[in-house]
Amino acid sequence: MKQRGFRNTIKYYWRVWKRIVRGSLARGYIYKKELVISIVRSVYIVLAQIILLNVIFLDTQMYVGWSKSEAYLVIGIWNILNYVGWAVFGINLIRLESSVIDGSFDFTLLKPISSSWLASFGDFFIYNLSSAISGFVLVLYYIVSNLGSITLIDVCFGLLSMCVGFFIWYSIFLIFASFTVSSPKNGLLAVAKELLGITKYPIDVFRNVGDILFCGIIPLAFLTTVPAKFFMGKAFFRSIFYGFVIGVVLYLVAKCLWKFNVRKYSSTGS
């Protein structure tokens, strides 16, 4: 199926997204209980992760070259990327499958806006965003506990590197989601979810395999390990540049795959 022509100015997309977020906030007011549950969940997530790290560091000060506060930092970054990702695009792309099956994806294609953008950012999930608080708490813990050694530049580069990680995360998810358009119920999004899930651990956990696999073949190291190293003052600026280039390449691949799969899409439910 061929998509209609669409506008492509950033200002236009920003205005559309602002309306989407406003609608979501209004919905959050209706489902107040769900919002309270998600805040309780974020407290629970922090507790669970504290227990996990305490068990890991029960008999040792260092774990695969990382101290406990550094491990908190990695998990904190992962929580932020993961839950912000789910709030902004993750759930939308997971729900793409049902819209393809019931035929409502036709309406996405008919709208005068990029179909990949609308499928990714067509709704905003405030509940998941509140769970990201757990990540901010852990990152803040690292910053406060290392206040003497950490510099403002480290924090700025760390935040910039997280943005690059977020871009890579989205591009990888879009690559996997694009196949849902032509062939729903393929299980690829579950694979993407777990691939991204393993980045909650520093890549050193996977020994030599991790270096080759997650720095070269699937660039998952740029999601959490590299931003954490920036916060720790152990990374170079060129890592952000490399990460950005990888992100752009992955995004272009995702867009090509999206177009390819939209061409193969045939409406069934409508």
Next chain:
Amino acid sequence: MNSFGILKREIKAYFLNESIYKQQLVGWIIADTIKITALIFVWMNVAQTRVDVDTSYVASYYLLVMLIGKIASDFTMENGIREMINGKFSNFLIKPFNYLLEYAGRNLGNNIVRFMLFIPIFIIGVFILSANNLWVCKFNFLRFVFFAFSLVIAFIMNFLLGNIFSLPALKIKEMDGIRIFYYNTASMLSGEFIPIVFLPSFGQYLLKILPFRYTLSFPVEILLDEIDGFGILCGFLISIFWIVILIFVYKVTLKHFIKYYEAEGI
């Protein structure tokens, strides 16, 4: 037709239905393998810092966890909630048999397909672990009988827990928070996220008296010879006690939430 006959037909129907989506099931199995492989690496590194846990135990433990996950899983938190929200749940209520039979049939049918698809991965896993001296599971007939019994208990407990936690969907229409909260709790306390042997004694005691251990870790511990005869007996008694409690909680919860069900999705 009696309940067993209905259940058999439901299992067959859902087995055939799930077989259509083999590609999706393979995707899920690959996803599960990625998650468990990561956990193997994480805990093998921890085991190297501990004198009381062997790395081979960790590797064997997680391979068996994957196997149990394919046999004893419950999908009510996914499918059941969706049907309660979109109103299809009404179809089950007007049928001349309890809707739990249909849900049980769906779970068992789905689990059989997933188990069959997982067998090649399991064999490859055992082969790789054996080649690296990491496979520590030795066959013992008596333990295998206990393991089979614990597997039945694991399925029943997963099924009851899944059904209890999905019932609020009859009233609350936005269930993502509760669903994810349940998954996080279950993976944390069942021994999937943290194997019970790594916990300090208080943590181990806590997990032993809570129901989640009996949904996953307990069958693996039996098969890996981690617990003695007395421990197995205690485990069975605690799990049967929890099944009785969960049946009671399920009935009370259903009675409460069914009053709010409006089937507005129809």
